[in-house]
Amino acid sequence: MIGNLETFQDELAASGFPPLVNKLAGADFRGRIVTSDLGPLRLFSLDTPESACIGRERDAADGENLAVKVMARGRTRIEQGRGDAELGPADLVLLDPTRTLRFESTAAAHVTVLVPRRELRIRPAQIDRLIGERIDGSHGPGALVSVLARESARAAAEFREAEALRSAAAFIELIAVALEARLGDRQPAPDERLRDRITGYIEVRLADPDLSPPGIAAAHHISVRRLHKLFEDQPLTVAALIRRRRLERCRAELTGSGRTVTAVAARWGFPDPTHFSKIFKTTYGYSPRALMTSNRARTTRTRTAGPAQDGAHQDSR
Known part of the structure; x- marks a missing residue:
């Protein structure tokens, strides 16, 4: 207290x-x-x-x-x-x-x-x-x-x-x-329904290196201008939303997998590892390698602690 x-x-x-x-x-x-x-x-x-x-x-x-x-x-x-x-x-x-x-x-x-x-x-x-x-x-x-x-x-x-x-x-x-x-059970406006479909479309195609506003607009039979208009009052533009969701996928995979930074970046649409590292650090405040190093250190400490604890338990029997 x-x-x-x-x-x-x-x-x-x-x-x-x-x-x-x-x-x-x-x-x-x-x-x-x-x-x-x-x-x-x-x-x-x-x-x-x-x-x-x-x-x-x-x-x-x-x-x-x-x-x-x-x-x-x-x-x-x-x-x-x-x-x-x-x-x-x-x-x-x-x-x-x-x-x-x-x-x-x-x-x-x-x-x-x-x-x-x-x-x-x-x-x-x-x-x-x-x-x-x-x-x-x-x-x-x-x-x-x-x-x-x-x-x-x-x-x-x-x-x-x-x-x-x-x-x-x-x-x-x-x-x-x-x-x-x-907010209530009101039916969403047509623009909201279309934006929700587009957001879902983006989510399942994040690994597609060709995912871009022109391709998204074409897939939904609207102009690129109309696409940008749909997102103008949203927190993120279409391009920024794609980039953010890809970065989130990269961060999760770098934390939990043994793959290299280059491999993870390429898997989620960042073919240039130097550019990827730069925008990753700008977004999260630390580099992809720092994240991996920190995660490896925690994993090592956990594994090191395990046998010692087991040994102590065996000695007490």
Whole structure:
């Protein structure tokens, strides 16, 4: 437990949590923070006393992530955007760290998941409608997200890197399903249906070196201009979406396989290994070889530890 509000806030800020001002905190403040990572997700498991907090508007440059807040214990009222959510145990809400936020809470336990905005692939207009809206955590997709958030916060450290990446991808997809369900059961507009078909088409052809906007447009009997128009309000352009999904496949394979960087890059549409290494590092902050070296070191440590533990067990018999 942390018995000082300033220390608590400093630890949150150092971990990347959006800053908040707690107007009720006093000398008897007690709080707990546990931070963990699951692939590109950052999870914060918090225990907090009765609180009344304000989060000020932040620069758009801080908007790389959206936040999904899941209640485990206690009750919270949150105001952000046009939303005014009353949350009880298991409920969740989508928040934008760049926007003004107000909330009042009983003593509570909750998990906040920072999700890269680009990974959700939900249109900005839809995000605007979802911000600050309560999502029921007692049934349907919301219940699955609620349980998974709380379990992931407890167990994330136990995942190997390849497992973490794949689990995070599934978690993000489930969050997207819960958010889309909250939007309602309305029939998607024709453009949305076409864009969904195109996204699926891209996903199953990522290994095709000829995958490109002209070929995608031709396969769907539309012009390249029309294709780009379909994606103009999306987080990524068509070309950027292809590149991002290929990089994600490469990262997962480099973590979990013994193949070379050149072989993996070529398999997912990057014939020039030097160019691949450059954009990989720009995207993730480390090179493909650094990822492989780190993974080999962890594997070696695990294998080295295994016999020693077995030997110790045998000696004790």
